Amino acid sequence: MTRLAVVPGDGIGPEVIAQALETVTALRIGIEFDVLDHINAGTFLRTGVALSEEDFTRIAGCDAVLLGAVGDPRVITPAYARGVLLSLRSRLDLYANVRPARLLHDDLSPLRDRANRGIDCVIVRENTEGLYGGSLHRMSGAEVAIDIEVSTARGVRRIVEHAFSLARRGMCMVDKSNAVPSGGALWQRIWRETAADHPNVATYHLFADVAAMRLVADPTEFDVIVTNNSFDDILSDLAAQIAGGLGTAASANVNPDTGFCLCEPVHGSAPDITGTGTANPVGAILSAALLLEHLGYGSEAKAVRSAVDRAVAAGHRTPDLGGSLTTQQAGSAVRAEL
Amino acid sequence: MTRLAVVPGDGIGPEVIAQALETVTALRIGIEFDVLDHINAGTFLRTGVALSEEDFTRIAGCDAVLLGAVGDPRVITPAYARGVLLSLRSRLDLYANVRPARLLHDDLSPLRDRANRGIDCVIVRENTEGLYGGSLHRMSGAEVAIDIEVSTARGVRRIVEHAFSLARRGMCMVDKSNAVPSGGALWQRIWRETAADHPNVATYHLFADVAAMRLVADPTEFDVIVTNNSFDDILSDLAAQIAGGLGTAASANVNPDTGFCLCEPVHGSAPDITGTGTANPVGAILSAALLLEHLGYGSEAKAVRSAVDRAVAAGHRTPDLGGSLTTQQAGSAVRAEL
Ligand SMILES: CC(C)[C@H](C(=O)O)[C@@H](O)C(=O)O
């Protein structure tokens, strides 16, 4: 039996995860949930431990993880987010962060030009290296701060290759090789080598600043974008917004070699609306769909996605999408379409 | 007499700079131009030198610089851009890159919601530190690429203070302190200290990914954004796009202490349209206006900006703005409004 570790986390995390779990349960495919609801900012503030060894072992022993949100205004330092989310990504070597951005309904697009609204791309983020992964974090006399950005040939190659495996129409590599010399050169070299192995995919390259611009100018040009940890952090939130807002964006953190994956909505813990019952459950529900797909339940995943499309098209929406449903009602509306 | 160094640069650089110079000349304020049109990719490819010592001395001896664009598809490596633009920024210590994003006309906005279209903000970029400025660029056996991101207390403080000097309605500091530990902590600390000295300005903080999202969701919320070199590179191009496209965006690289400044359009050398006569001169003309302002010609700067507004409103536009004028015609249309 498939065992799913569930980390609801902070803020609206538990609220949206509840809807995702109810939706998975409604599919009656017998996935067992192992809920770790003590992993949150409250525990961290009390104990100083973000993720205990025991919890890590319990999570690693499952087949996959569904995570709500990690973050709390009381812990703005990186210790907590790094301790939970970044540490799971790195210890489980979930090197591919796959973030689909697909417009669910025309009226959700912030873009004026009708022809440009239909974003339907996948942003593939290197998830274990880059500016987040450096091991040197030093401040000399508190006056100079140094962070290091690391890229390895192995790390770049495996993420670029995974991105190619997802390409349908084309592949765009994003870097800043005109200004960031070492990483830029490595990404360029591996990119050219890997692209040569995929002569049938239309490939191109953009600098990170230009990519951000083009995502607004005409997002329909993109199919798959692959880039490093930091650039993709920004570009994928941007793409989510262009696809109708952060409330509906889902992501999968995957190790394509082991098959292990951690899925989570792209939104954060949203302390401003926590407890109001207005959080959008769609990001969490679509994250569950990504997870089902990775666990081999492809047709169930598709059913969930279609149910979401129909519910949103019918106007069953939370306030962020212009509706007035509660989190619970929006979740039920999706399940009613299953 | 004010002496202006002019570096037309590559691609469409010379085409748009010609219009900017004609516009400044039309003001009859007696600024002398020292044109260095040999600084370009062709020279670099022939000689291996991006910027000679002689040229540097000549530029540094002027009161300010107007630059077109630096970049060429034949030199994708950072050596050339770093050698000209980044080296001028750093050797002249032009630590503040000031990029206003203002919608020139409602119909240029890519945003659907009328209420959100009127972006009018200034993005202040730390221009001498960060991921571009590191001195360690090492590759061991070509398998690991390391770049370093440097932030100093002095560097962060002076850029944050300059940003406060520009604030009208509010100040937003952007970082990624939840993931990038050293620089994040330093920016947070200096930010809190500096903000405490400005109790009358509404201040807030956003993570870089969230800032990108919010610029699309509702750019009217922003007045001044201050952030580091890399984040601002991306966010300012994004803001330019939301303000109607890169063709109209201007920027000033300033040292507020010495008063020296280098102004340049935000767009690049645009090899795809070079020589077609369709490049938009507005970014270069507005860069000249920024420069005039810094040189003490405030009313002339204002006159140029108003002339641009009127010309664009009257439909005198190049193809990127939906018009059919040539670069030369669009420049003349602005001058006709002076
Ligand atoms: C050419 C490049 C190095 C430069 C930068 O990123 O600084 C450009 O994109 C800019 O923003 O002025």
Ligand SMILES: CC(C)[C@H](C(=O)O)[C@@H](O)C(=O)O
């Ligand atoms: C919480 C933060 C460290 C995280 C990241 O940047 O990786 C988040 O923004 C994300 O994108 O998943």
